[in-house]
Amino acid sequence: MLNIWGVILYLRLTWITAQAGIGLTWVIILLSSFITGITGLSTSAIATNGKVKGGGTYFLISRSLGPELGGSIGLIFAFANAVAVAMHTVGFAETVRDLMSEHGAVMVDRTNDIRIIGIVTVTLLLGLSMAGMAWESKAQVLFFLVIMVSLADYIVGTIIPATPEKQAKGFFSYKADIFVENFVPRWQGPESSFFGMFSIFFPSATGILAGANISGDLKNPTEAIPKGTLTAIFWTTISYLVISATIGSCVVRDASGLLNDTLSLSPPVRLVLV
Template sequence: MAELPVPELPSPLSRCSGRFTISTLLGSDEGARAPYAPTDGSGCDSAHPTQLSGSTLCSRTFGYNTVDVVPAYEHYADSKDGGDAGKGRPSLADLHSILKPDPGRLHAPVSDPQRSNGLPDAGSEEADGEPGKDPAPEPVRFGWVKGVMIRCMLNIWGVILYLRLPWITAQAGIALTWLIILMSVTVTTITGLSISAISTNGKVKSGGTYFLISRSLGPELGGSIGLIFAFANAVAVAMHTVCFAETVRDLLLEHNSLIVDPTNDIRIIGVVTVTVLLGISLAGMEWEAKAQILFFLVILVSFINYLVGTVIPATVEKQSKGFFSYRADIFAQNFVPNWRGPEGSFFGLFSIFFPSATGILAGANISGDLKDPAVAIPKGTLMAIFWTTMSYLVLSATIGSCVVRDASGSLNDSVVVGSTDCEGLACAFGWNFTACTQQQSCRYGLSNYYQSMSMVSGFGPLITAGIFGATLSSALACLVSAPKVFQCLCKDQLYPLIGFFGKGYGRNSEPIRGYMLTYVIAVGFILI
């Protein structure tokens, strides 16, 4: 390759011995370009900068240490002469975005290069806000206890805990009931570990389960699962509300105070209840969190009330219903299964109990409202699974040690201990339930009375309050989760005609339109 012509240099600068060969831009005062290429191994010794003090060439080229021509600055300057504002190059986020921003406004215009003082533009203060006006308040953020653990525990606990778990214990026995609980928890724990792995593998934004799935498995799976998950949570609002309404209806029926009739009372109470829950949700996440804490305290009080009731000596009325406090022989009899009815099978009872172990995604669904989702989601979810599992195991073991399977509830069935015409475990405690057991007409006992937990407790109305807290907290959690997930799905615009519901309001970007849609779906299923 032919060498470029070398300009004639003064004799003192023509030879600078050194290790580097340097090319630089030498130009006249008018900015003309003139290349320089060393010949005969000439160069500048950058290892001895003291030798360069008298060399204009070495002084101008020392520090480049390259054989490439230095780029001309004027080729990269942002000129605005002639009214050309210039167009910024799109960033990687702009290229990946499915939105269609104005190509002429991908970035803010570069500041005028003539402004060398570094001061902001005159209109920057007005752009940020009016002078003297307070800045916008920070959004509410929750930690792992208040934002994830309590929320998941409330969503896991439900009406099955109070009404069905004692009946499952009577059917499957304490041993198989524990096995059913542990099998269900194993499934939810694996799911919780998977969610924890995804949430700790990158930045987690709002969108909850949909965000985690779509960013890990792709928008195809995430979009389909997210849409179904949001709809399922909206329907779950109706289901939990109906459970609450049925409990209230039973109380009204017990006191002969029905509003219209048993069926329409459920609809009326359900619509009023879900409307109140909607008002709590629209008030903001801070008020919703306060309501959840209130429900949590009510459930804890109901648990303590139940445990205290198991150690209180049984009254005659409670004994007639099958409660005799802690007895080793009652524990031994209830330890083994006693299948009854069409649902009397292991997997039949497993299918009944398993829904009470779900609900572990309630904390992850509000990932956008957490201070540190990467820490809060794994820690809060796994702790919620642990504590709810312990509550299920303790409840099944304690009530299986105190209450017999069959009891008549009649005070006339008391007998003298040791009677020969009495059969069954209750005979040793002075009660003869043989007649109702043989005729299968017993109204009380673990196998027949769903309100056994209320009967055992120290104060029955507190158990009813616990049922209210469990159902309302689960309904409120689903009412918040469904719009949050659906909002993120709408913002990604994976489906047409749903972007209307993606708009957020307030400092927490509340999906008010999503709340209204969830409310309409819940009311529709309540009225069916």
């Protein structure tokens, strides 16, 4: 679940909901999960068809397709993981940069601050990985708790009655008319389309091979890999559906941020990012 949840959840899911509407966003989420679910079933079939040793995804693929294809796919998979790490690190660095800017803290400038924070983050993660699986497993528990607290904090925030200042920025409590208005798409920009939103969201459904990659450290990988992979896909899909529904029920697309302006649900422009 840690490898499936990512920066897209926090920075782009609300924007995708604004563009595609709640209905099409659900279609995008379910379609992405269906695609990764097929991969998860394939992984489960390989993992349960014989003894699973160390080597993770490379071992599973090479055992089924041969070492030549396994090696080539494993090389592509390694580059894909590197790109994914870069994407998540940049998203994290941008968020930290924005939080620092809100409090007037600037190291160099907006662009170089992202680079500095990103380099420090990647270095810390590299050290954590080189320390071994024992430290990585402990860190994963901590990271999982942080994510769960953030999701709980988000849900509580949707329930708390909004102040006039928040309403001026487009944040309300649950309202049926907001849900109805945000259920349909409202494309903004020439690049906005169903497949454009799908391509942006799809990385949020990947990362399902994290369990298979630690096959050598699992006590019973034949049982753990299928259960863990498919369960992770299910619960992350539920979380995406819930977040898109709740944000679409509480936030209007058009808000000026001025208390004196009369808020209107029509015409909507974009969903305020949280």
